[in-house]
Amino acid sequence: MKSLFTTSALFIFMVVLLASCQSSQPVFSKRGEEYRSAREIAAEKRAARRSGTRTDRSIATNSKDRTSRTRSHRNLDKDVAAVIKAARSYTGVPYRWGGTTRIGMDCSGLLCTSFQSIDVTLPRTSEEQSKYGRDVKTKDLKEGDLVFFGSSKRNITHVGMVTEVISRDEVRFIHASTSLGVIENNLYAEHYQKIFVKAVRPPVF
Template sequence: MASCQSAKPTFSKRGETYKSAREIAEEKRQARKQARMAARSGGKGKVASKDRTSRTNVPNARRLDENVATVIQTARSYTGTPYKWGGTTRVGMDCSGLLCTSFQSINVNLPRTSEEQSRFGKAVKPRELKEGDLVFFGANKYNREITHVGMVTEVNNDNEVKFIHASTSLGVIENNLYSDYWQKIFIKAVRPFDD
């Protein structure tokens, strides 16, 4: 967890170059694409149909990217963990620590603060939100300084977008982005993964 404490990217091996979440996700996406193509060319019709069937069992009739699903599952495993400023463990964690720790499950080192995380990825309009997108908030409706972050976990319709975050009063919890409270302090959203 030590890498979460620094805003500077850390590398797991000496001499290894830094890769963004986009680059890592793209490499994995390409590997899966090649595996699918190899399976199809092998003449196994069952493989392709089995793949199509599995996609229909996922919310919104689409299969979540494996990286996104892993990060969301990791974040949800901390549900109920109490809030602790600067925390990154089950003893306690803050909002940016939750995301930093969750992204480590796919070997991606997010910056440590919510303000720095707001620059990690491309901007997304609220109506285009997807699972895995990061959402950022201010302290109140008059403050445009980013002080809080969460991650989208479910997009059910235009009126319900769930996100997970570390609340100062309730710890790690999921809320609806479109509730009045969160809409008043919402500032922006970014997508750390490429489409």
């Protein structure tokens, strides 16, 4: 009886300890990629849901927007269109540090893999990718441009790629989110504006 009680107590202790570790463990990468606190992850989820819902509704109710967006995609450079198509093929793939496959992707890995579709090798980390090309002002953003996030210009920790320029306050970008996997969001959502650092146009475009 005493042995059974001891075993049960040990089991309960291990369950509590495991739950505690999982809830407090930060999302961290040795490369400095994708560090997020629990509060930042929650904010990212809220921004993604609001952004996605608003965009889906506007697309469904505004035929003029649909026409202009379709036209803009027809006019995309062939290489830009190919890279965007490749990136979107990973939509829904979960986040995985160091990942470059459908099992899991990290933010810079998504772009490395997508650019391979046009035989271009990107630097591996978001910080290195931020130096690959020339800086672009947000008002001049185009599909295929890379957008970078972090706590400062010297601490870039996240990257995405512009997929659609819809209006002055809606620019869609695809990225591998730590909390939601590969997803498209609006660059002008409050959460992303707070951490936005810069945009770069790759030399191949």
